[in-house]
Amino acid sequence: MDEAETAQAQPTIYDVAREAGVSIASVSRVLNERRNPRPDTKARVMQAVTELGFIPDGAARALSGRLKEVVGVVIRRPTPTSPSGDLYADEEESLQFPDLINRGIEVAAQRRDFNLLVSSVDVDDHDYSRRIFALARKSDGLILHDQVLDPEQLTRLSRQIPIVTLAGVQTPTTTNVGGDNAGGMRALARHLVADHGFRTLAYLGGHATSPDSIARHSAFGAEVTAAGASFVDGPQWQGNYCAAGGAQVIERLLAEGAPLPEAIACANDQSALGVVHALSQHGLEVPRDIAVTGFDDIPVARHLRPLLTTVRQPIQQLGATAFEALYAMVCDGEPAGQDIILPTTLIRRESCGCLPTPGLARAVAG
Amino acid sequence: MDEAETAQAQPTIYDVAREAGVSIASVSRVLNERRNPRPDTKARVMQAVTELGFIPDGAARALSGRLKEVVGVVIRRPTPTSPSGDLYADEEESLQFPDLINRGIEVAAQRRDFNLLVSSVDVDDHDYSRRIFALARKSDGLILHDQVLDPEQLTRLSRQIPIVTLAGVQTPTTTNVGGDNAGGMRALARHLVADHGFRTLAYLGGHATSPDSIARHSAFGAEVTAAGASFVDGPQWQGNYCAAGGAQVIERLLAEGAPLPEAIACANDQSALGVVHALSQHGLEVPRDIAVTGFDDIPVARHLRPLLTTVRQPIQQLGATAFEALYAMVCDGEPAGQDIILPTTLIRRESCGCLPTPGLARAVAG
């Protein structure tokens, strides 16, 4: 008999109770530290627990009125379109920013004994809302990256379960957490115009509907104009937060023979990465020929040549803050509808034309 | 009355049944497509469901004998030691390889309506095993990155729940999924020695206990020696899979005035990244002065200057394969104890001394 293989029998609380010669209530009380059981009861239970390798079933605990201790996280997976060949084939799958956010969420969640339940959706998935709703019922609360749900469904769902959005917009039933887009972009614009003297500047966007990208766009444009420089704008500057998208914008502009501005502020670092790459393919060197900047300050930005000038967001802290906000809603009944904005910092490195810091490319706060 | 705020009442199957004028059994049958209910019954249930916005509770479903539809994933979070200053402060938190694996798992899981439940552990966490065990009881099966559990506990846990390891070793009760370390490193060694004529080569390790790193080390060393070149080895070549670790190894060697080999094969791309960075800080240029290679072929490797020569693993496929193996164990009772090895490919780019591909840095399969 090959019972060694199929011995997937997980001990239940009844097994423990029988083994310890007590009732299941006592076992539960010992495990949850309720009502201070007598030392010898506690000892016998603990021994039975270790002996049997008992771990309480999460589903049963959750069902019994308590928390699931799970926070659902939804990220948007970019649609795999790779027009520029296989170079970017799965680059699009390297979502550094969301992954870092998730790590921030996870670290914060761990302190409360929560776990992350992750689901990704791609936009053209007709079925995405079903999956998000299913995720909702496996979780105590939801953290949504980007805009993965249309406002109507968001509202509906937020009546059933606490929701925190990242890079979304706050609603009466929903809390939002984000970085200070406007402040960061204004500082960047001032630096590029006032310190470097650039006269023509463009903003390379993220997703067209992204509130973050929209905010960055308008703050940058306004500040550039206010500083007396000219803001190059138009639909051809629409990227998608990915390196491939940034590269594509450059390729198109060059193919059309359009004149490039003196500086390009990208919606995020990944886009900037693609832009720098595409420019170098055409013999244009950053920052010698043109300045390029990013947003986020993802870790790899610190290993690129040239070192990327960017606006730093406290990425992990964004995630941690989102979790704490959600936790407060779940456990303390904290009301939703807040808008939490974390500060951003201009990081001047090389790609804007600042001189390389000799010896070590250490970040310089602006 | 502010009931608008606290109306967190999630409808249950009873509400639906009442609304539709049927029994809860019928509702369940409609939702799970069992026993082909009569059209009008189905219609009334469906209407009640949409009207109330009902979504079945995951915990209750799971408890009722079915699956949780959750796969637990444990990653090892590097201990935050940043000896080289704040440059690498949270670079260590950018775990590109694990994150890509997870994406692969997630995509595969989604096809089966599973979700990823993620937990990270850092090695010095005394409490890590409790957390992994808790995760186990919230999941139908576990996928473990690295070696996050000692063999004894692994065995114990694997008797209760199916486990697939990545980059571990397969055991009688556990299936392992990994890339072909030996094959990839042999091809790399041959290329470096035979095609480039390097005479002294070193391997910069990952974690000392990582089976992957050990396999890469010995395959590389053996092939280098077999090809007649000399293999530089020793404890000073111990990295930790992170850029910071790679940089540190170089810093120490240079500080000691030790002669560098002609080529350094790193345990993974992240290490190589740190190595290249550290070398350039000391005026050593890759590949002019020294050759450096990676392993994994993470997407950013394609944007580095110089383009990184590396051994490509099908990263996302590793994740997807791990999930499918686990799923087979969970649902079809597939026995454990398999060892699944996916092929690797040598990718010759620039950092080994190969000429840059003109125009486009496209991967060249070896």
Next chain:
DNA sequence: ATCCGGTTGGTAAGCGCTTTCCGTAAGGCC
């Protein structure tokens, strides 16, 4: 010794589902 507040353990209800087991209605055949 009797009574009484304070503890501690056991019993049982119930969380929201799935599923088995019946009962009944509907349809096919003689």
Next chain:
DNA sequence: GGCCTTACGGAAAGCGCTTACCAACCGGAT
């Protein structure tokens, strides 16, 4: 029309846990 087969709906059990609720028991005061 009566009988058998088949199809579907409903009642109820039960998944593994938490937590009232209640019984028993402790020591101290009377």
